[in-house]
Amino acid sequence: MINSPHANSGVQLLxxxxxxxxxxxxxxLRTRLKGAPKTLIYRILRKGEVRVNKGRIKPEYKLQAGDLVRVPPLRLAERDEPVPLAQGLLERLEAVIVHEDKSLIVLNKPAGIAVHGGSGLSHGVIEALRQLRPEARDLxxxxxxxxxxxxxxxxxxxxxMLRHLHEALRGDGVDKRYLALVCGAWPSARKQVSAPLQxxxxxxGERMVEVDEEGREALTLFRVLRRFGDFATLVEAKPVTGRTHQIRVHTRHVGHPIAGDAKYGDETFTREIxxxxxxxLFLHAYSLAVPxxxxxxxxxxxxxxEMWAQALERLSV
Incomplete structure (x- = not known):
């Protein structure tokens, strides 16, 4: 068990x-030194104030079991006093946890909540869960x-568990499937979209992903689930590769963009939905199978x- 530092902590040997x-x-160090800015962490590494087995190391050094890490005295926020998040957000995320055991949490993330802070957001799912589960030090x-x-x-x-699942994700061990409401009548014969993404x-400063022959290989499998005339189709999408915005760009590439997609969608279709x-955005990760x-x-x-379900109900009238 390695304890995190407290305010005005002395030298620590971990x-x-x-x-x-x-x-x-x-x-x-970023995980252990809660409240420490990244700039501080890289400064103490650069100056050699952090030692591993009494020697200086670079930020990319990979730890080994049994290593002894020396951390200098730091002025940090108390571990028990994280930046408080809105109680409503914490309660909302607690309510959507669908699986939890000693090594894994799986939740049904609501639309509109980022998975982590950054890009102008002070917090996301991971910051909230660290507050909800303070005893789980490696979230x-x-x-x-x-x-x-x-x-x-x-x-x-x-x-x-993180290492195990990353290994499974690199292979074909994880089966993730999404629901997507797309514009127009998706052809039943179109079972896949293979188009490299860049x-x-x-x-x-906005990041966009485009189909580009110089890009990375990307493959998504599709299956029609429900039709709403020629106006819209509910499809299942299974990304074989895991590229950024893959399903959103692949659906647009074949002329069937996803409803509510402000970046890659069709404005008229989105307005009607x-x-x-x-x-x-009508994209939902509904099914997961992991070893x-x-x-x-x-x-x-x-x-x-409920918003998704009601919109589809009105579509079918």
């Missing part, structure tokens, strides 16, 4: 256990969902929210 082995020293996102995408999101409570950053009360370290499989499904 012995690295098996769960932290393989982690970069900078990431380890980390296993993967990400776009802020406006809802659905199943995995958060590891142990480093060993990230581009606009002058405004909004008139039915659908004021959100467990001890064998077997965890299979979960998460329902869509």
């Amino acid at each position: 012995e690295i256990g098996p769960d932290a082995a393989g982690q970069r020293i900078d990431n380890f 980390e996102l296993v993967h990400r969902l776009d802020r406006d995408t809802s659905g199943l999101l995995m958060i590891a409570k142990k480093r060993s 990230k581009n950053t606009l002058r405004s 909004r008139a039915l009360g659908g004021k959100r 467990l370290p001890e064998g077997g499989e965890l299979r979960l499904e998460a329902p869509v929210d």
